[in-house]
Amino acid sequence: MATSRAEETSDARPPLLVVAALKRELAVIARDRHGELALLDTGEGPRNAERALRAWLNTQQARAVINIGLAGALSASLQAGDLVIAREIRGPERRVDASRSSLFQTAAPLDGVRIGTAITVDEIVCKATDKQRLAEDFAVTDTAWVDMESLAVAEVCDELQLPYLIVRAISDVFDEDLPLDFNRCRDREGRISPRKVVQAAMARPRAFKGLMALSRRTDLCAANLAAFIRRLLPLL
Numbered sequence: 001m002a003t004s005r006a007e008e009t010s011d012a013r014p015p016l017l018v019v020a021a022l023k024r025e026l027a028v029i030a031r032d033r034h035g036e037l038a039l040l041d042t043g044e045g046p047r048n049a050e051r052a053l054r055a056w057l058n059t060q061q062a063r064a065v066i067n068i069g070l071a072g073a074l075s076a077s078l079q080a081g082d083l084v085i086a087r088e089i090r091g092p093e094r095r096v097d098a099s100r101s102s103l104f105q106t107a108a109p110l111d112g113v114r115i116g117t118a119i120t121v122d123e124i125v126c127k128a129t130d131k132q133r134l135a136e137d138f139a140v141t142d143t144a145w146v147d148m149e150s151l152a153v154a155e156v157c158d159e160l161q162l163p164y165l166i167v168r169a170i171s172d173v174f175d176e177d178l179p180l181d182f183n184r185c186r187d188r189e190g191r192i193s194p195r196k197v198v199q200a201a202m203a204r205p206r207a208f209k210g211l212m213a214l215s216r217r218t219d220l221c222a223a224n225l226a227a228f229i230r231r232l233l234p235l236l
Contacts, residue, residue: 013036013063014060014061014062014063015036015037015038015062015063016036016037016038016062016063016064016065016066016233016236017037017038017039017040017056017057017062017064017065017066018037018038018039018040018065018066018067018068018229019040019041019042019049019053019065019066019067019068019149019153020039020040020041020042020067020068020069021041021042021043021044021045021048021049021069021070021148021149022041022044022069022070023041024218024222025041025068025069025070025218025221025222025225026039026041026068026222027222028222028223028225028226029068029222029225029226029229032226032229032230034229034233036233037229037233038060038062040052040053040056042149043189043190043191044124044148044149044186044190044191044192045122045148045149045190046120046122046148046149046151046152047122047152047190048149048189048190048191049148049149049152049153050152050153050155050156053065053152053153053156054156057156057160057162062162063162063163064103064162064163064164064165064236065153065157065162065163065164065165066103066164066165066167066229066232067149067150067153067154067164067165067166067167068167068168068169068225068229069147069149069168069169069225070147070168070169070170070171070218070221071084071118071145071146071147071168071169071170071171072125072131072145072146072147072170072171072172072174073131073145073170073172073173073174074119074131074134074135074138074140074144074145074146074174075116075135075140075142075143075144075145075174076173076174076175077143078114078143078145078170078173078174079170079173080170080171080172080173080217080220080221081169081170081217081220081221081224082114082169082170083112083113083114083167083168083169083224083225083228084113084114084115084116084118084143084145084167084168084169084170085104085107085108085113085114085115085116085165085166085167086098086104086116086117086118086150086154086166086167086168087099087104087108087115087116087117088116088117088118089117089118089119089120089150089151089154089166090117090118090119090120090138090151091119091120091121091151092121094151094155096151096154096155096158098118098154098164098165098166101157101163101164101165102163103163103164103165103236104165106232106235106236107165107167107232107235110228110231110232112228113167113228114143115143116142116143116144116145117138117140117142117143117144117145118144118145118146118147118150118151118166118168119134119138119140119144119145119146119147120146120147120148120149120150120151120152121134121146121148122148123148123183124148124178124182124183124186125146126177126178126180126181126182126183127177127178128174128175128176128177131146131174132174134146135174145168145170147168150166150168153166154166167225167228169220169221169222169224169225170221171214171217171218171221172214172217178210178214179201179207179208179209179210179211179213179214180197180200180201180204180207180210180211181200182197184196184200185197185200197211
């Protein structure tokens with residue numbers, strides 16, 4: 001289900017656990033082979049994120065959690081590849097103040113990142129009109145983005161009194177649609193099925209161009225997230 005990697009550090013401290021929904025979001029960090037990091041891919045969505053993170057933390061120790069991944073912009077000023085850090089995380093009925101975490105206070109002053117609000121939902125937001133509706137529903141006035149895992153990760157870490165940081169890279173901007181309705185491509189566990197994506201694209205060949213562009217953006221986002229981790233590690 002999920003994969004993890006941890007290596008002993010020279011002082012045998014527990015690792016920093018870097019959590020993402022997808023292996024691809026962790027790929028560049030995995031190639032860097034940071035000895036003090038453990039990596040966990042949970043699958044998409046809040047239920048998968050909570051279940052996999054709890055399972056990992058039930059059997060292993062981490063000194064802090066860094067949650068990375070892709071997000072859709074809920075602010076027109078955000079561009080593809082931009083890095084954002086959550087000061088606050090909001091869901092339909094819940095809100096978490098992420099700024100209290102010591103990791104947020106360490107990372108927030110770094111150059112090249114925007115600070116704002118993560119909106120967590122349980123479906124992939126594929127249409128620009130849906131992003132605009134979310135921005136209105138949550139009365140977004142600052143930098144904001146939408147993802148599916150931030151709130152679940154934050155709540156588990158708060159419960160266990162673990163420092164955490166929510167970091168995202170923008171994969172799709174405020175006024176653009178994704179090339180497919182990826183919610184129709186998810187399996188019973190909520191993960192996106194590559195087979196279903198191919199089938200959906202075959203039924204809508206014009207989507208291939210958009211899928212290729214999204215793939216390039218995903219690689220850009222993964223590289224930017226890995227570069228951020230490299231800059232953050234010496235501060236921790």
